[in-house]
Amino acid sequence: MEPLSGFNRNSNIRINICGTIFECHSETLKRFKESKLAHIKRQTNHYDSVRNEYYFDRNPYMFNAILDACRKGTIHLPRDMCGASFSEELKFWDVSPSHVAPCCWEALYRNESDVVKIRKVTKYLRCDAHMIEDVQSIASWRKKLWLFFDDPSSSVNAMIWGSFISLLIVMSTITEALQTLPTFTVNLTESETRVLIEIVKLLGLENSTAANLEALKPHPYLLYTDACCHLLLTVDFLLTFMVCPRKRMYMFSYIRIIVLFGYISFWIAFMMEIHLESLTTVASIRTYMAFKYLSILQLTRLCYLVKRIPAFNIMIYTFLSSLQELKVLMFMLGILMFIFGFIMFIAEMFHNSKIDNVFVAMYWALITLTTVGYGDYYPDTAFGHVIAVTCAVCGVLVLALPIGIIASSYYTYCSYQQYAATHIRRYGANSINDDSD
Known part of the structure; x- marks a missing residue:
């Protein structure tokens, strides 16, 4: 190659990309006027006068595609190339991604949607993993309790307890459903009938509605069975919160907030229901009806089953991405x-x-x-x-x-969830690169 000051139209340029030598006409590099290659003579800090070449510590495989684009005028990406990594390479050489050929847009931009999916999948996995890692510095009894209550996969006993809590949730839901069947109802007392009439008048309902409501008083054994289930579920909720290493993160979940309000409403409505005959004022009846309606929020606890079954999380992410x-x-x-x-x-x-x-x-x-x-x-x-x-x-x-698109997205999320869970289990939550965080 001629000296740097002797740059001319017919001179060849030698470029050493991490040991791989590329040689081409200088005019070829001027295809993209804004690029670093078009002004390579200014890269004096990369010029080796002894070897008469320019050295760059970059990826030769990706540079080959960029140099080929200088010859053709458009950039073509191999299908197996990471779009995000190639975008960084284009940024280093100051080549605009607008030069990428339409047939390669999928290879260039596919990774962007993949990164979004990876972030969603790893978010909840990393939160749980960080909590588990945090308890390493806490007293052993608290660590064991936290893992016991929150991570069913941590031990056989934790798996049994998690299955028991899931069974209680299902049992409580079924019990509340059975309370609406005539077979599992009992007659109201006179004082309870009076309160029911006041409720009907307060809500402006018809007499036929009052007759239907009158037949909805659950049998005491169903009522107290439901109360026992709620007692154990409430204790589990409070104990889990007490031993949680990150209480703010634990309560930041909107599902847990809704469930907490549901439990509070249930217990207030339950205490008022067993003393229904003592509701003698309009204010007390309105309070009872308000908490009775709010107690339906406790059904959100069914979302706890989602944590036990990762496929439900994948379905949620799939619908959100679609x-x-x-x-x-x-x-x-x-x-x-x-x-x-x-x-x-x-x-x-x-x-x-x-x-x-x-x-x-x-x-x-x-x-x-x-x-x-x-x-x-x-x-x-x-x-x-x-x-x-x-x-x-x-x-x-x-x-x-849309079925094909949704099914493809579901398959992708399932794959990422399996890979992320395996990676975190083997190397910890901090091993995930920030680019996918």
């Missing part, structure tokens, strides 16, 4: 519901059909599009039958469109 596809699906269903609803109403309006207004027709269209088909409304005319068939076929096609 919001765009779901929005398109809802939009298409809405359009088709209006179109087929109006057409069906026009087709049936002169034939004494059950579909006697547009809203009923749109309801029929939505049920048909979603392939539910209750059968409470149906067309009577031949033209209506044709519309119904067309509507059903469109519903199948529209519902089938």
Whole structure:
């Protein structure tokens, strides 16, 4: 190569990329005017006058793609190349990603969505792992209790206790469902009937509603069974909070906050329910009704089962990452519901059909599009039958469109969750690179 001051049109440039020698015409490097290669003669700190070459400690495999782009004018990425790493290489050489060919956009940008998915998957895994690592510096009894209550996989006893708590949650939910069956109800006393009448008057309900409510007093053994389940669940909740090494992080979960309010509401409503005859004022009745309604928040405890079954977390992440596809699906269903609803109403309006207004027709269209088909409304005319068939076929096609995308996203999350769990289990939460945090 000629001396640096003798740069000319026909001179060759030797570039040493971490031991791999690349040689090309100087004009080739000027393809991208804004790049560092176009002004390589300014890189005097990289120039080796003895070897007559420029040395850069970069990835030769990626540089080969960039140098090839200088010859062709567009950048093409190998399919197996990491898009994020190649973007960093482009940034080092001051080459704009706008030069990437459309056929390689997937390879360039696919990694960005993958990083987002990895962050979501590893977030809750790292939080739990950090909590477990923190207890290493705490007294051994507290460590054992924390692992016992919060991590069912830490020991056989913890797994048994976690299964027991899950069983209590399911049992309590079933018990509350059984309380609505006539077989498991008892008659109200006179004082309780009086309170019920006051509640009906306060809420402005009809007498038939009062009769239905009167038959909903649960049998005492169901009521106290539910109370025993809640007692154990409440104790588990409080003990877990007491031994938690990061109490603020533990209570920062909105699910735990909702469950806590549900437990508080349940116990207040339970104490007022067993003394129902003592509710003599409107304020006390309103208080009882308010806490009775709020106690439904305790059903959020079913989300605790999600922690025991990682597949539920994956499903949540999958739906959140597929919001765009779901929005398109809802939009298409809405359009088709209006179109087929109006057409069906026009087709049936002169034939004494059950579909006697547009809203009923749109309801029929939505049920048909979603392939539910209750059968409470149906067309009577031949033209209506044709519309119904067309509507059903469109519903199948529209519902089938996002299934592939959602299934692919679910598979990706499952894979990342398995890899992240294995990595954290072997090397700890701090071993995860910050780029994916």
